[in-house]
């Protein structure tokens with residue numbers, strides 16, 4: 001029974017006059033939406049995901065993608081999407097898979113926060129004329145510095161914990177080899193080196209090609225322990241334990257066997273063709289003391305030379321959990337908000353579980369301060385960082401740095417078509433298909449991601465200069481320089497921010 | 503915009519208030535009459551072993567209440583109203599009172615922190631404000647131009663070897679007695695010209711070390727930061743200054759390795775204590791550097807790109823630090839030398855000899 005659920009979401013319009021029948025669009029469509037029939041390009045609209053690949057490849061600008069005008073009668077609650085999902089599930093009897101981040105909640109608190117600037121009483125600083133510093137150290141900081149006088153000179157008696165030195169407070173998030181291509185991985189790693197920051201290996205180990213950049217890579221240890229071995233831990237700039245991620249809190253991962261190619265098999269250290277399953281919990285972490293043991297084991301394994309980070313999804317009780325993680329010895333905590341992206345997640349989890357990163361970040365920062373342990377760990381916020389304004393606001397709320405995932409992929413060419421889980425990414429990012437992968441040039445991609453980071457850094461300096469601040473540490477946790485606009489009283493209270501005008 | 507002036511005699515010669523008042527009054531165009539104040543060191547030689555608490559009381563009834571509270575914590579040796587006279591433009595919003603107290607035997611090992619806690623408790627009651635709490639020193643402040651405040655408090659009756667003065671032009675918070683400078687905690691007092699753009703960061707950093715900010719003004723954090731760095735964490739003055747106005751990373755990278763390690767450690771640890779935004783400050787300390795009890799210091803410091811003026815001069819063992827050279831010249835016609843300190847580098851004047 002075919003119901004009207006199959007009304008396609010998009011329509012490929014081909015200008016027949018302009019088309020010179022070169023078939024390029026057909027070659028480029030990895031979703032099989034275009035075929036050669038009767039001496040012309042025929043579109044199968046129901047397969048189109050609006051990834052824009054054909055549009056950008058057509059030499060004659062002959063293609064336009066349109067959203068299909070709705071044929072359903074409107075209903076405020078039974079939206080088209082709601083109906084579409086029910087139709088699909090009544091056909092398949094399966095979990096709905098989704099990619100990228102939460103689509104259900106449109107309000108982004110960052111957009112309701114306003115930054116401050118100097119006028120009259122205080123000079124704004126011109127970043128073109130005066131230095132403005134963005135350097136950030138991620139890791140545990142001592143509570144005080146102890147010096148000893150030795151004759152004329154002073155000796156430093158405080159031992160500093162290992163820290164990550166970042167030239168910009170923006171890091172590239174954890175995305176695994178397997179979920180994305182080795183070309184994408186390499187592009188991100190090169191960009192991290194170019195801008196003096198780090199990228200994450202993700203949970204799928206590190207391809208041989210990536211080792212030269214490893215001093216700018218945070219290697220991840222997740223519940224599947226894929227690709228974790230001494231040389232891997234040794235190579236990274238830091239180690240990150242993944243407990244959860246914002247797009248699927250409490251849910252494990254599943255990379256189907258069909259994607260386990262020989263290279264991925266080698267990197268992940270699992271047989272070719274075997275499903276790579278990351279269990280929902282770490283089966284050696286059922287409680288906070290177990291986490292402390294893993295943190296210590298990893299510190300021991302890396303001879304106390306590398307910071308150990310712990311990443312969790314922002315869930316309801318995030319402040320108390322982070323206090324526990326801090327006391328378990330984590331040098332930094334990554335808080336991944338409920339809008340964070342992913343390659344594949346059950347849609348119902350993506351859209352309904354977790355809390356916004358702004359609120360999680362604010363309450364964690366406040367909680368750690370109240371307990372007098374804020375200096376013992378760094379806080380990294382991720383999941384929703386779309387521009388330098390979001391970066392500045394996250395830092396003012398209390399983050400030491402932020403991580404970007406989707407934004408970095410968009411810089412590589414991702415159009416947010418939300419079909420990563422199909423493995424058919426037309427831009428060579430979320431795919432292992434050699435032909436598709438060859439579309440992404442790691443060197444060119446790295447330049448684009450590096451450009452993005454550079455542009456944001458310049459903008460951050462403008463934001464700081466306007467606020468009369470010449471170093472990022474004076475914005476950190478400086479909620480006085482934020483005002484809320486259109487936020488309710490309780491939200492403002494949690495954010496620790498005054499309403500605009502007050 | 504505000505005016506600041508500090509005068510210190512390194513031989514502990516006590517100077518009358520005349521100089522500090524004349525000097526600061528010359529800069530009246532830098533303030534608007536919404537706050538003036540003075541700190542004086544060497545004020546009470548006959549009570550030098552007692553903490554002198556200068557407390558502003560909202561009304562007379564509060565005096566007994568505060569005295570009761572004090573009695574629970576300390577021994578009151580003597581208390582009296584701080585004498586004032588009527589000054590036309592100043593409305594007497596507060597009654598200033600002084601208490602000479604000492605700390606019970608069993609707390610003497612940690613007496614300083616004990617006094618700070620007590621001061622924060624009193625400030626929290628509402629209506630009473632401890633404006634200074636050091637030994638042999640005191641703060642006098644109110645709403646008015648500095649010369650009016652000097653007349654209000656009959657400063658002509660006092661002598662001190664170290665004086666600070668401030669004329670306020672409030673820009674970020676309302677004018678009130680408590681918001682006038684100097685801000686003082688134990689033996690430290692500070693006068694500040696500028697606006698702290700890192701206030702929120704500094705305030706929250708201080709809170710995690712137990713300080714409570716209760717004066718609704720950014721300058722307050724400077725006094726607490728100095729107390730934390732110099733008294734509690736025992737940093738030498740030069741390094742405490744490097745925390746408030748740190749060198750740029752680029753400069754740090756060019757330092758010799760040993761120095762570099764220290765400055766890096768300071769910046770990493772005390773990043774949230776960095777004071778951003780334009781400032782010129784003068785900090786007076788009656789008890790001097792750690793381990794050299796009995797000596798005092800006066801420190802002048804500007805922000806690291808010097809967005810506020812600071813000028814220094816010396817004559818016969820007396821050092822002057824001021825917003826404007828004219829203020830110094832008004833009270834010292836021919837100084838031996840006059841200099842403008844480098845951005846972010848402290849000028850330190852030391853006081854010799856015992857009390």
Ligand code: SF4
Pocket residue numbers: 014018019020021022023024025026041057058059060061062063
């Ligand atoms: S790429 Fe453009 S010109 Fe070529 S066949 Fe497709 S629509 Fe026609």
Ligand code: SF4
Pocket residue numbers: 051099100409413414415416417418419420421424425426427428429430
């Ligand atoms: S990575 Fe590729 S498949 Fe995933 S959303 Fe972006 S363009 Fe689509």
